[in-house]
Amino acid sequence: xxxxxxxxxxxxxxxxxxxxxxxxxxxxxxxxxxxxxxxxxxxxxxxxxxxxxxxxxxxxxxxxxxxxxxxxxxxxxxxxxxxxxxxxxxxxxxxxxxxxxxxxxxxxxxxxxxxxxxxxxxxxxxxxxxxxxxxxxxxxxxxxxxxxxxxxxxxxxxxxxxxxxxxxxxxxxxxxxxxxxxxxxxxxxxxxxxxxxxxxxxxxxxxxxxxxxxxxxxxxxxxxxxxxxxxxxxxxxxxxxxxxxxxxxxxxxxxxxxxxxxxxxxxxxxxxxxxxxxxxxxxxxxxxxxxxxxxxxxxxxxxxxxxxxxxxxxxxxxxxxxxxxxxxxxxxxxxxxxxxxxxxxxxxxxxxxxxxxxxxxxxxxxxxxxxxxxxxxxxxxxxxxxxxxxxxxxxxxxxxxxx
Ligand code: ADP
Ligand code: ASP
Ligand code: MG
Numbered sequence: 001x002x003x004x005x006x007x008x009x010x011x012x013x014x015x016x017x018x019x020x021x022x023x024x025x026x027x028x029x030x031x032x033x034x035x036x037x038x039x040x041x042x043x044x045x046x047x048x049x050x051x052x053x054x055x056x057x058x059x060x061x062x063x064x065x066x067x068x069x070x071x072x073x074x075x076x077x078x079x080x081x082x083x084x085x086x087x088x089x090x091x092x093x094x095x096x097x098x099x100x101x102x103x104x105x106x107x108x109x110x111x112x113x114x115x116x117x118x119x120x121x122x123x124x125x126x127x128x129x130x131x132x133x134x135x136x137x138x139x140x141x142x143x144x145x146x147x148x149x150x151x152x153x154x155x156x157x158x159x160x161x162x163x164x165x166x167x168x169x170x171x172x173x174x175x176x177x178x179x180x181x182x183x184x185x186x187x188x189x190x191x192x193x194x195x196x197x198x199x200x201x202x203x204x205x206x207x208x209x210x211x212x213x214x215x216x217x218x219x220x221x222x223x224x225x226x227x228x229x230x231x232x233x234x235x236x237x238x239x240x241x242x243x244x245x246x247x248x249x250x251x252x253x254x255x256x257x258x259x260x261x262x263x264x265x266x267x268x269x270x271x272x273x274x275x276x277x278x279x280x281x282x283x284x285x286x287x288x289x290x291x292x293x294x295x296x297x298x299x300x301x302x303x304x305x306x307x308x309x310x311x312x313x314x315x316x317x318x319x320x321x322x323x324x325x326x327x328x329x330x331x332x333x334x335x336x337x338x339x340x341x342x343x344x345x346x347x348x349x350x351x352x353x354x355x356x357x358x359x360x361x362x363x364x365x366x367x368x369x370x371x372x373x374x375x376x377x378x379x380x381x382x383x384x385x386x387x388x389x390x391x392x393x394x395x396x397x398x399x400x401x402x403x
């Protein structure tokens with residue numbers, strides 16, 4: 001079988017962990033499998049590199065940041081190849097440029113466009129275990145890009161899709177996908193199976209166990225995906241296409257603390273204003289999430305919305321630069337917010353789910369700042385300090401009680 005095995009930062013954090021993982025890889029290799037191993041940077045390396053950059057220049061260009069951040073993954077792959085060689089198996093490490101993982105030029109959030117397979121195939125044919133850097137790509141100018149935080153999952157799934165792998169195993173520090181983040185919700189349950197769609201929603205709404213774009217790709221190319229622990233032999237969670245019959249009312253609860261709210265106050269209440277705000281932000285690649293517009297009063301209105309916390313300063317700067325054109329009186333912002341969401345394929349056909357969610361929050365005395373709904377999810381914005389309590393209350397209401 002051709003298997004892609006991806007190991008996250010905690011799984012390769014130190015020499016002992018590297019050998020733990022290397023032994024797993026050797027076991028699989030000795031069974032006759034062809035292996036592509038995708039690695040993240042060790043432990044908190046990526047965060048530490050970001051801190052280093054901030055010490056030098058907090059406004060560093062994204063190109064240079066990518067040049068720096070990509071070094072974390074490069075360390076991991078070289079160390080892993082060394083460990084595998086020490087265990088007596090042939091291995092070779094490759095970075096994105098060497099194996100040809102071509103991406104767009106959007107530094108810090110690049111998308112994989114294509115993967116050249118020649119080098120990888122050649123190494124596999126030579127019986128090598130191929131150890132590849134996650135999280136990075138190379139653009140058409142030969143510049144190194146990164147795929148966004150958590151992007152190593154996407155590297156792994158993209159490789160599995162392109163090479164038509166039989167299986168893509170994502171090894172992490174939890175033993176599968178749970179009904180909510182097990183570090184926040186103690187009663188969270190491990191799921192043996194989850195559908196691509198529900199997983200995609202959970203990941204997009206903040207469940208960082210899988211990078212959302214990895215799930216998108218897995219669905220598109222029907223990749224056999226499993227999430228499991230690098231420290232135990234427990235069966236993990238299979239992520240696959242699920243039939244409508246199996247759809248649960250609520251599959252999971254996601255918490256995203258990396259959000260910020262912006263309110264643009266006293267805008268003119270006339271056509272074209274929302275278009276102006278959001279097109280300026282989009283042009284600058286700032287994604288906007290929940291949007292709320294107040295009812296107009298005295299010919300003015302307020303528009304508030306959420307962005308990823310990392311985009312807050314950029315968004316404020318852009319809005320400030322366009323103050324004249326947009327004609328607002330002031331901008332408020334709040335970083336102490338979090339988004340709590342419920343996700344479930346069965347929600348579309350069930351009335352009263354939203355009301356039950358709001359009741360759970362009301363019973364906990366938690367104030368809702370914004371609401372957004374779709375066919376398969378409901379999100380609320382709450383104070384960050386209330387987020388864990390909110391997740392637990394909502395989880396209790398929908399999932400724990402349905403055991
Ligand atoms: P890795 O470094 O292996 O990529 P991550 O830290 O990116 O690992 O993702 C694993 C983490 O995701 C877990 O430690 C857990 O806290 C968090 N998580 C959030 N939501 C979920 C969920 N629904 N199921 C499992 N883990 C979750
Ligand atoms: N090292 C990168 C990060 O910390 C990518 C990853 O771990 O998936 O975000
Ligand atoms: Mg991750």
